[in-house]
Amino acid sequence: MKPFDYARPGDVAEAVRVATLPGAVFLGGGTNLVDHLKLGVARPDLVVDVRTLTSREVTDTEDGGLRAGAAVTNSELAADRRVRERYPVLAQALLAGATGQLRNTATTGGNPLQRTRCVYFQDVTTPCNKREPGTGCSAIGGTTRNHAVLGASQACIATHPSDMAVALAALDACVQVLGPTGERTVPFTELHRLPGDDPSRDTVLEQGELITAMGLPPLPAARTSAYRKVRDRASYAFALVSVAAVLDVRDGVVQDVRIALGGVAHKPWRATRAEQALRGGPATPDAFAAAAAEELADARPQPGIDGGNGFKVPLVTRTLVATLRDLTAAQEG
């Protein structure tokens, strides 16, 4: 492991100031960063510990939403009564991720910023444009089972691994950010980037920008919401594909629907085309399948030495149909 300095500043403002220097990274729970320090994937000069500086509370907001401080652990957020009742999709997504031990450490700020589990990104002996810009993408034509079918580029076909992030994208959460020039709020769906020709940047955050909290808007429809994750094992595995959905159905007609897909792209994929196709229409399996087809019209499965990832297209379709069917049944009986 490359040597680095460690700092635990007195408050968040100082943390941001210190972290403005290139080569500085924030440390949350460390469950991703420390792994990457060991693997040589992360080689910072300075580690700025913010775990004890940001808020560890979930509070009600004036508009009827919730605000989770960046240091709230994944376990605490999933167990929060208000989250379980008002945003079940988020509690389910959190509980579908990692393990009890990891969720006790992982933070609200760190989870959405965890980096891809692409094996070539994690293996410093192989070329990777995300880890070392300009070296090429080893995944293209390699093993692609876990890779993207939507929004990928010639430079990178990695997927974003977070379950929590998929739920936050469906819920229209917002990210509170403190940076060298002050505070700003970033809609969660705009936090992560598509790879384009610069996959080294996962998000729109600039050097030194700190996530201080995650805001959940008031969304009564989210009481009927769910997260469905499909993986190689029944527990403790990253998603092959996943669906986060909020659905409001009355008399068989879709009033409101919000959908995000995991395991398919470089970012949590908000399925706006599918939502548009569904709004105001019938809540039937055929309509759900048609909406999935709409969303996946531009899907580009990757060939690969492991057989590729073409299976993701029908798998997303079936997972989406099943999720919306269950949510419809939960409301209409």
Place this chain on the structure above:
Amino acid sequence: MDAEISLRVDGQAHRLTVDTRTTLLDAMRERLGVTSPKKGCDHGQCGACTVLLDGERQLPCLALAVAHDGAEITTADGLAPPGELHPVQQAFLDQDAFQCGYCTPGQVCSAVAVLDEVARGWPSHASTDLTADPELDHDEVSERMSGNLCRCAAYVNIVPAVQQAGGRS
């Protein structure tokens, strides 16, 4: 870069100087001679190193020691007074819930925390109703213990051991 930290492990206070790169697991095992937490994978994947860190089960192989100055740690060795067994340890013996024993200290710490998490009403991926009080049935226990791998595959006896310790047999 070196840093001086203090740790309280199984009730004993320690002061030590660590490199910023040292994990909490290596600080305990290599520097303090506390070898109850085992190093299996060193990447957060196997659960062999599980301890109670500031009251919650966590993985010291993914924690930098320097970031946990002042931490209070309980390992499997410190769960009960010397010469006595914690009810979870007794249940592992009663149910024959191990073979080689390498994963066992981590399993035991995890199980102690699982019972606590269930008592607090925390849901899991196996909970059909997110808002109901969780039961210690087979699926709940195996889901909650899924972060502790056992190469000897003693799982069939680990689940009943956790249930026994939780007062359900």
